Amino acid sequence: MRFQYVFSEIANGLRRNLTMTVAVVITVSISIALFGTGLLIRAQSEATKGYWYDKVEISVFMCNAYSVGANCAGGEVTDVERDTVRETLEAHPEVSEVFHETQEEAYERFTEPLDDPVAEVITPDQLQEAFRVALVDPDEYDGVVSAVAGLPGVQNVHDQREVLGPLFRLLSGFQVGAIVVAVIQVIAAALLIANTIRLAAFNRRRETGIMRLVGASNFYIQLPFILEAAIAGLIGSILGCVAVFALHEVAVSRLLAPNFTFTAWVDRGDVWMMVPWLLLTGVIISAFASFITLRRYLRV
Amino acid sequence: MIRFDNVTKVYPTQSGPALESLTMEVERGEFLFLVGPSGSGKSTFLRLVLKEERPTSGRIRVAGKDLHRLSNWKVPHLRRRIGTVFQDFRLLPNKTVFENVAFALQVIGKPRRQIARDVPAVLDLVGLDGKQDRMPDQLSGGEQQRVAVARAFVNRPLILLADEPTGNLDPATSVGIMKLLDRINRTGTTVVMATHDQSIVDQMRKRVIQLEDGRLVRDQSRGVYGYTR
Ligand SMILES: Nc1ncnc2c1ncn2[C@@H]1O[C@H](COP(=O)(O)OP(=O)(O)OP(=O)(O)O)[C@@H](O)[C@H]1O
Numbered sequence: 364m365r366f367q368y369v370f371s372e373i374a375n376g377l378r379r380n381l382t383m384t385v386a387v388v389i390t391v392s393i394s395i396a397l398f399g400t401g402l403l404i405r406a407q408s409e410a411t412k413g414y415w416y417d418k419v420e421i422s423v424f425m426c427n428a429y430s431v432g433a434n435c436a437g438g439e440v441t442d443v444e445r446d447t448v449r450e451t452l453e454a455h456p457e458v459s460e461v462f463h464e465t466q467e468e469a470y471e472r473f474t475e476p477l478d479d480p481v482a483e484v485i486t487p488d489q490l491q492e493a494f495r496v497a498l499v500d501p502d503e504y505d506g507v508v509s510a511v512a513g514l515p516g517v518q519n520v521h522d523q524r525e526v527l528g529p530l531f532r533l534l535s536g537f538q539v540g541a542i543v544v545a546v547i548q549v550i551a552a553a554l555l556i557a558n559t560i561r562l563a564a565f566n567r568r569r570e571t572g573i574m575r576l577v578g579a580s581n582f583y584i585q586l587p588f589i590l591e592a593a594i595a596g597l598i599g600s601i602l603g604c605v606a607v608f609a610l611h612e613v614a615v616s617r618l619l620a621p622n623f624t625f626t627a628w629v630d631r632g633d634v635w636m637m638v639p640w641l642l643l644t645g646v647i648i649s650a651f652a653s654f655i656t657l658r659r660y661l662r663v
Numbered sequence: 664m665i666r667f668d669n670v671t672k673v674y675p676t677q678s679g680p681a682l683e684s685l686t687m688e689v690e691r692g693e694f695l696f697l698v699g700p701s702g703s704g705k706s707t708f709l710r711l712v713l714k715e716e717r718p719t720s721g722r723i724r725v726a727g728k729d730l731h732r733l734s735n736w737k738v739p740h741l742r743r744r745i746g747t748v749f750q751d752f753r754l755l756p757n758k759t760v761f762e763n764v765a766f767a768l769q770v771i772g773k774p775r776r777q778i779a780r781d782v783p784a785v786l787d788l789v790g791l792d793g794k795q796d797r798m799p800d801q802l803s804g805g806e807q808q809r810v811a812v813a814r815a816f817v818n819r820p821l822i823l824l825a826d827e828p829t830g831n832l833d834p835a836t837s838v839g840i841m842k843l844l845d846r847i848n849r850t851g852t853t854v855v856m857a858t859h860d861q862s863i864v865d866q867m868r869k870r871v872i873q874l875e876d877g878r879l880v881r882d883q884s885r886g887v888y889g890y891t892r
């Protein structure tokens with residue numbers, strides 16, 4: 364194999380089809396940028412879930428003197444009722460830890476933010492004492508909730524996943540949307556590459572015709588075209604990766620992370636983890652699209 | 664060297680066959696003229712030998728290989744043993760004479776050392792020494808055809824196929840090309856040449872096969888052109 368020939372052919376080809384090559388580079392970079400954004404959103408929702416999962420707990424609120432509801436018919440929770448709830452929780456296999464919060468402790472927590480005018484009109488007996496329950500597996504909250512929800516003295520059971528659910532659904536929606544757009548872009552890129560390569564094969568039909576005639580192998584005839592597409596694809600994917608890094612820097616590092624510190628954010632390391640996949644996708648799509656095209660247009 | 668057994672070729676878009684029940688054999692080292700009116704199937708014959716086309720029925724053997732059983736990826740190896748020359752030269756306009764001939768060796772992966780040795784030798788053989796750095800458009804038609812012959816012969820093929828190689832040349836230049844093909848034939852290379860050139864066929868006195876509407880109508884050793892257009 365004479366690599367010098369192959370490389371000079373690639374250089375010539377890239378130069379001759381400059382406009383189409385540029386079009387391929389741009390399309391690939393846009394598809395890869397979108398694909399990367401999809402992956403970024405995916406990584407972000409994983410990070411968000413991971414962060415919040417550790418903090419998810421179930422709050423079991425007990426009846427106070429003012430409570431209404433079927434389990435609170437006896438008024439304020441009694442010591443017996445409280446012990447039953449505690450024992451039920453501690454015996455449950457999905458429960459890892461149980462904290463008890465008295466009305467006074469709830470009041471302290473409530474009045475902690477100073478200068479709250481509401482705090483001045485509220486008294487400890489208006490608040491509810493509660494058990495805060497950490498779970499072994501945050502996904503398995505159903506069993507714990509139903510185990511204590513019906514006990515006497517329990518006013519209601521509050522599960523934080525209900526609050527986070529819509530957020531997770533939104534993140535999943537973003538994730539799917541980004542991937543769908545990326546896939547459409549990737550298909551568009553593949554079609555454009557196929558067209559470019561067809562044009563390149565047509566422009567060079569004189570050379571390839573002679574090559575066939577003197578007995579060059581198919582591989583040898585097709586290699587310059589495939590490498591040409593792969594190089595254009597690689598340049599496009601590198602630009603796409605740069606776009607993803609830029610997006611991460613602007614949107615996450617500068618805008619979101621400093622302002623919303625209560626949750627976890629994807630960092631640059633996560634973006635670096637995506638780079639090999641993005642480059643591989645861009646190069647393989649380009650090479651594969653040109654390979655398929657050449658099978659049809661440069662037959663023996 | 665080339666053997667056709669009851670070969671018929673019908674192009675998909677065509678009603679009648681381009682070649683019909685053709686049976687013939689070309690021995691190693693022979694020089695064969697294919698003659699016949701336009702559309703009689705001469706180029707089709709040459710394309711079948713190269714396996715650029717497949718016969719509709721019948722068997723073809725070339726250089727000891729049954730083309731029917733030759734897998735696609737081995738076709739390039741068959742073509743390395745066959746040189747081909749056309750009426751329109753088919754040179755690469757952006758390459759010099761040397762590069763045009765070297766191209767044929769480069770693309771089949773021959774080492775640089777062999778290229779540096781064989782290309783000047785074959786240019787010498789075809790009478791183009793001293794012109795190796797010219798571009799094709801700086802050459803006469805006859806010289807361009809010599810480059811094409813050099814390219815076809817540089818890998819020392821067993822068979823040289825020529826499809827009307829003198830079709831674009833004046834009679835004097837044609838004679839020069841014929842002398843060259845004769846010299847190549849004398850090195851042991853089998854030559855098959857399709858032509859409309861009556862005076863050349865009559866002068867050379869080689870074997871002549873005449874086709875008409877795809878059928879073999881005459882096979883004559885030391886023959887003449889034999890019919891008037
Ligand atoms: N690719 C093709 N598709 C369909 N028909 C074809 C094709 N090539 C040749 N033919 C037909 O096959 C017949 C034989 O053609 P061929 O080119 O072999 O003739 P020829 O003897 O070389 O003619 P000429 O002397 O004009 O070159 C003709 O009728 C032609 O129209």
Ligand SMILES: [Mg+2]
Nearest residue numbers: 705706707826
């Ligand atoms: Mg013809």
